[in-house]
Amino acid sequence: MRILGTILLLAVASNLLSQNTISDTVEIEPVIVNGNSLTTNQEVLDSSILSNPQHLNLGDLLSKKSHLFIKSYGIGSLATVSLRGSGAAHTQVNWNGISLNSSMNGSSDLALFPLFFMDEVSVKYGLNSLADGTGGIGGAVNISTLPEFGKQLSLYTSYLLGSFGQEQLNLKIKGGDDKFQSITKIIYNQADNNFEYRDLTTEGFPNKRVNNARFIQKGVMQNLFLKLPSNQLLEASLWLFNSERKLPPLITLRNNTELQEDLAIKSLIKYSKYFNSSTLKVTSAYLSDELNYQNERAGIVSTSATNSFRTRLDYEFNFRKIDVHAQAKYDHDNASADGLTTAVNQNRTEFYLSAQRFIIKRIKTSLSIRSLNIMQAESYLLPQLRIDYQLKSLNLHVYALAGKNVKYPSLNDLYYVPSGNVNLQAEESESAEIGVVYQRGVVNNKLLFTSSATLFYNNIANFIQWEPTAFGFWKPTNLKSAETMGSELFIEVNQVKGKIKKQFNATYSYTASKNYEKQHEFDESRGKQLIYIPEHKGNVSLDLEVENFCFFMNYQYIGIRFISSDNEELLPSYSLLDASVCKSLKWKGNSFIALSAGVKNILDIKYQAIEWRPMPNRNYFIKISYQFKK
Amino acid sequence: MKQFISVLLILFVFSCKSDDEQQEPVPLNQSMVLLLNEGNYNFGNASLSLYNEKDKTVNHKIFQSNNQGRPIGDVVQSALQIGNKLFVVVNNSSKIEVLDVSDLTSIAAIQQLNSPRYIAVANPNKAYVSDLYEDKLYVINPTSHVVLKTIETKGWVEEMAIASGKLYMTHVDSNQVWILDIVTDSILQKISTHKQPQYIEIDKNKTAWVSCSGGLNGSKSALYQIETLTDSVLSIFEGVTSDFKIGELELNSTRDELHFLGKDGLYSMNVSAGILADIPKIGQGNRLFYGFSIHPITNEIYISDAIDYQQRGVVYRFDYSGNQLDAFKVGIIPGDIVFLN
Numbered sequence: 024m025r026i027l028g029t030i031l032l033l034a035v036a037s038n039l040l041s042q043n044t045i046s047d048t049v050e051i052e053p054v055i056v057n058g059n060s061l062t063t064n065q066e067v068l069d070s071s072i073l074s075n076p077q078h079l080n081l082g083d084l085l086s087k088k089s090h091l092f093i094k095s096y097g098i099g100s101l102a103t104v105s106l107r108g109s110g111a112a113h114t115q116v117n118w119n120g121i122s123l124n125s126s127m128n129g130s131s132d133l134a135l136f137p138l139f140f141m142d143e144v145s146v147k148y149g150l151n152s153l154a155d156g157t158g159g160i161g162g163a164v165n166i167s168t169l170p171e172f173g174k175q176l177s178l179y180t181s182y183l184l185g186s187f188g189q190e191q192l193n194l195k196i197k198g199g200d201d202k203f204q205s206i207t208k209i210i211y212n213q214a215d216n217n218f219e220y221r222d223l224t225t226e227g228f229p230n231k232r233v234n235n236a237r238f239i240q241k242g243v244m245q246n247l248f249l250k251l252p253s254n255q256l257l258e259a260s261l262w263l264f265n266s267e268r269k270l271p272p273l274i275t276l277r278n279n280t281e282l283q284e285d286l287a288i289k290s291l292i293k294y295s296k297y298f299n300s301s302t303l304k305v306t307s308a309y310l311s312d313e314l315n316y317q318n319e320r321a322g323i324v325s326t327s328a329t330n331s332f333r334t335r336l337d338y339e340f341n342f343r344k345i346d347v348h349a350q351a352k353y354d355h356d357n358a359s360a361d362g363l364t365t366a367v368n369q370n371r372t373e374f375y376l377s378a379q380r381f382i383i384k385r386i387k388t389s390l391s392i393r394s395l396n397i398m399q400a401e402s403y404l405l406p407q408l409r410i411d412y413q414l415k416s417l418n419l420h421v422y423a424l425a426g427k428n429v430k431y432p433s434l435n436d437l438y439y440v441p442s443g444n445v446n447l448q449a450e451e452s453e454s455a456e457i458g459v460v461y462q463r464g465v466v467n468n469k470l471l472f473t474s475s476a477t478l479f480y481n482n483i484a485n486f487i488q489w490e491p492t493a494f495g496f497w498k499p500t501n502l503k504s505a506e507t508m509g510s511e512l513f514i515e516v517n518q519v520k521g522k523i524k525k526q527f528n529a530t531y532s533y534t535a536s537k538n539y540e541k542q543h544e545f546d547e548s549r550g551k552q553l554i555y556i557p558e559h560k561g562n563v564s565l566d567l568e569v570e571n572f573c574f575f576m577n578y579q580y581i582g583i584r585f586i587s588s589d590n591e592e593l594l595p596s597y598s599l600l601d602a603s604v605c606k607s608l609k610w611k612g613n614s615f616i617a618l619s620a621g622v623k624n625i626l627d628i629k630y631q632a633i634e635w636r637p638m639p640n641r642n643y644f645i646k647i648s649y650q651f652k653k
Numbered sequence: 654m655k656q657f658i659s660v661l662l663i664l665f666v667f668s669c670k671s672d673d674e675q676q677e678p679v680p681l682n683q684s685m686v687l688l689l690n691e692g693n694y695n696f697g698n699a700s701l702s703l704y705n706e707k708d709k710t711v712n713h714k715i716f717q718s719n720n721q722g723r724p725i726g727d728v729v730q731s732a733l734q735i736g737n738k739l740f741v742v743v744n745n746s747s748k749i750e751v752l753d754v755s756d757l758t759s760i761a762a763i764q765q766l767n768s769p770r771y772i773a774v775a776n777p778n779k780a781y782v783s784d785l786y787e788d789k790l791y792v793i794n795p796t797s798h799v800v801l802k803t804i805e806t807k808g809w810v811e812e813m814a815i816a817s818g819k820l821y822m823t824h825v826d827s828n829q830v831w832i833l834d835i836v837t838d839s840i841l842q843k844i845s846t847h848k849q850p851q852y853i854e855i856d857k858n859k860t861a862w863v864s865c866s867g868g869l870n871g872s873k874s875a876l877y878q879i880e881t882l883t884d885s886v887l888s889i890f891e892g893v894t895s896d897f898k899i900g901e902l903e904l905n906s907t908r909d910e911l912h913f914l915g916k917d918g919l920y921s922m923n924v925s926a927g928i929l930a931d932i933p934k935i936g937q938g939n940r941l942f943y944g945f946s947i948h949p950i951t952n953e954i955y956i957s958d959a960i961d962y963q964q965r966g967v968v969y970r971f972d973y974s975g976n977q978l979d980a981f982k983v984g985i986i987p988g989d990i991v992f993l994n
Contacts, residue, residue, distance in 0.1 A: 224697070224724055226759075275697035275726045275746055320747075320767060321786045440870075490962050502961065543939045545967040545980065546960050554963055587985060589964035592698070635697035635724075 066090075066513075067145040073138045075575060076183055076191075076646045077601050077621055081144065082133030085164065087562055087577055087601075089146045090511045090532040093133065094555055095632050098187075098216050098639060099238035099268055102134040106161030107149055107479060108507035108536025108556045110486075113430055113450075115152055115159035118166045119260070119291055121308040121333050122156055126356035126369065129158075129433035135266055135285055137210050139193045140244045142169040148511070149479055150407055150426045150454050156335075156352060156373060157395045157405065158430045160452045160483060168260055170248035174200040176653045185644035188215030188237075204248040212240040216271070220637035221629065224275045233637065235280055238268035254297040262289035273635040280319040287312050301340030308333045327360030348391075350375035362439045369434060372396045387411040395429060403429045403449065418463045425455040432499070436487055442498040447487060450501075454481045470518045477511040486538075505553060509534040524568040531561040538588065548588035555633075557582040559596075575621075576602040586634050597630035599623070603644075610649075617648040686948075686955065687715075687739070687757075687991040688968055689729045690984025694745060699729040700984035701741070701757070704968070711981050713965075716741075716750070719757045725750060732991045733772040735780065735795045739993070742769045742782070749782065751798055754993055761798040766791060773813035773820060775835045781820055783810035790822070792838065804838055806831070816855040816881040823850035823863060830863055830877070832884055842884050847875035847891070852901050856924045857908040860887065864899040864913060867892065874899040876913070876929060890929035897931075903947050905973070912954070914942055919956060919975075935975045946990035953978065957987035 082102030407426030603621025726746030808826030
């Protein structure tokens with residue numbers, strides 16, 4: 024009870040302070056969410072974190088605030104995610120429960136997801152992602168848009184100016200009452216990205232500027248929320264997004280002019296009905312993505328388009344002290360591209376049933392099973408067992424879970440011309456995980472200490488890999504099996520004393536992601552770390568808020584990453600230190616204005632996240648925000 | 654706060670590394686074999702390895718070692734020795750590095766190229782460079798290292814060979830062999846082939862052998878035998894099944910036995926055999942044969958194996974009968990092999 028009291032106290036205080044710094048959304052209670060989330064092994068990042076101008080996009084945020092490793096090709100460039108040592112297609116990105124992963128390549132480009140469109144981001148690690156669907160062998164990133172009921176009209180706008188021609192304009196208009204809410208968001212983001220780097224590939228190692236790296240992003244999101252009688256809620260969202268980006272070449276290339284344009288329409292309708300002891304939710308989405316690629320040097324102009332209809336139904340109820348979650352999903356994907364001779368269609372159905380109950384006091388078990396069926400032809404059954412133990416006297420929560428997951432090949436893997444491989448097998452994983460969470464509140468010091476430690480093991484069979492051949496084309500094959508294992512540590516201290524709020528947060532992850540198959544006697548990849556997966560990753564951040572002043576500092580460490588499968592070649596480790604300050608003022612009546620400024624890569628580290636792709640050196644930004652409420 | 658700053662400092666100290674590390678230049682001796690490691694496309698990890706036939710040692714990243722730590726670039730496709738210079742075609746870096754054969758230091762780089770693939774030399778002052786994207790053939794001067802002119806090809810040209818005063822080029826996009834007069838640089842004739850002609854060799858009888866991969870949609874591979882005096886097709890040897898792919902071609906030192914990479918390994922056939930070899934001389938087994946060359950003096954066969962395309966590959970050395978003599982590790986995706994003289 025003392026802990027709960029502390030949590031509530033901190034939550035309310037943090038909420039008040041958030042209002043001072045005019046975050047665009049202030050209703051979320053971050054400390055409460057975080058406290059709850061640890062028991063289900065997910066990290067929840069609320070709007071106060073999302074609105075920090077230090078974070079450029081979803082990939083940038085997750086690289087600092089979670090155990091995820093983001094493989095970024097540069098600011099605004101392709102950013103794919105690796106969770107628990109798995110590949111880019113092994114992490115699901117869900118929007119209000121609907122998968123946004125491309126049916127063509129199976130993965131998501133996090134650089135195309137503006138944080139301003141999100142009210143909450145959570146990361147579910149490993150098997151915990153199975154509650155939302157298959158495919159998340161590494162885990163899942165869940166993006167949510169949330170209602171903000173209240174009789175209020177508000178307007179929020181901000182303008183950010185940064186180094187290398189970065190400009191970001193955000194606008195949010197919210198209106199409605201206790202039953203109806205309309206939230207409109209508009210973004211415009213651009214950068215030249217012409218930062219300086221030392222060219223180690225040219226004689227004399229001259230300093231040069233990155234060329235062909237400019238990007239422009241434009242987007243609109245409209246959310247409508249309507250409360251209906253008898254505890255019913257209807258939500259509708261429309262997300263329009265356009266990105267044009269030049270793809271900077273490797274510094275080993277003399278000239279390369281590549282351009283990529285992405286056009287996305289995401290629309291979603293969700294109906295929720297809250298009964299006395301049960302909940303029914305139905306979500307349907309239509310997703311349309313178009314990608315236009317131009318390579319001037321190669322004379323390539325290609326277009327690919329996907330249209331997806333995805334729907335899910337969730338029913339949660341309690342039956343004789345058993346919490347039951349039943350779910351049904353149906354996805355229809357259609358893809359057409361220059362690389363496909365004809366349009367390709369794929370239908371998937373999934374059924375999920377989960378039952379949880381306390382078998383004895385403080386020990387809770389949950390058993391679930393999910394089925395996946397592809398085109399009424401191939402099917403998979405994925406069981407999962409979880410046990411939770413609550414040791415209240417020591418403020419400890421211990422859990423263990425084990426189960427299976429599957430990632431079905433993407434449409435490119437199967438049908439891409441000339442080398443798609445219809446004989447590919449699905450990647451199947453067997454996973455186990457144990458974890459412990461310690462949480463302690465000290466009421467007098469108004470302090471909440473939270474820590475967690477997790478050990479995980481994952482065996483992925485039939486790893487799909489694209490390989491060149493001696494005959495001039497690339498072909499996907501089920502090449503190897505891989506084992507990933509590791510640990511994740513999390514520590515957070517929150518304190519709210521008077522008008523001072525402090526938060527210290529540290530994460531560390533160790534990931535051993537290895538291949539245990541040997542192709543022949545000269546294959547030296549056996550037992551070696553998979554390429555571009557750092558064994559060590561750590562992050563330390565400090566937030567301070569004193570009345571209407573704030574200070575934020577973040578330190579990130581990425582360990583060495585091997586870039587050859589025999590681990591003979593590697594990229595050195597690097598660490599980045601970022602800091603920012605902000606000051607908010609009440610302006611006229613219900614208007615607030617805030618100024619913030621920050622420095623990224625303060626130590627001016629020269630580093631490459633991908634070999635021969637330089638990353639930005641020290642850079643700066645300033646931001647001004649205005650909020651009006653009526 | 655002090656502890657926090659301490660943590661930052663410790664992490665910072667441990668994470669700083671110099672990016673100026675350089676290796677000592679490696680001197681060259683006689684009997685050297687240069688292994689061209691293509692590297693992964695768009696990874697910039699191509700390299701050159703040097704194998705010493707006498708003491709059986711290998712020097713890795715020899716270009717980097719002998720050129721102030723500078724990497725060679727992205728996708729080393731082929732190389733040709735012209736006199737005392739080695740012309741290394743770095744495909745995706747759009748250049749040809751011209752190296753001094755005595756120490757493999759860079760003399761010049763020919764940069765005015767798009768996506769160069771192979772070189773064929775007509776005389777000390779004239780060579781042809783094929784290109785993947787440019788729809789042109791470059792004519793370069795190997796002495797002055799300049800591009801003299803370009804010749805319209807309207808498509809991708811791959812390997813080339815010169816015989817009887819003519820340049821024979823595999824024109825992949827049109828499924829033809831184009832024949833060019835190397836004096837006037839005019840197209841003399843176009844010979845239609847099976848899909849995707851890519852490799853070409855000239856045997857002791859001045860007969861051109863052209864391998865066609867057959868493309869990727871189930872078409873059969875084929876081997877064309879073209880008489881270069883009359884430019885008539887003497888024979889067409891078609892793969893028995895569509896998965897019997899015919900890849901890279903090489904001839905032995907007396908140029909009377911043709912070798913090719915195929916479905917199950919390395920095949921060889923006498924140029925007068927009149928029938929396509931269908932039993933490998935050197936079986937591939939679970940290895941991944943990616944490229945090969947035959948020593949012009951000893952007839953030893955060097956075959957490169959890319960293993961998983963993500964680690965340092967291996968080169969096997971066989972005697973001419975196909976008995977393995979040794980094997981040694983090289984760089985990532987070893988392809989072409991050049992015997993320096």
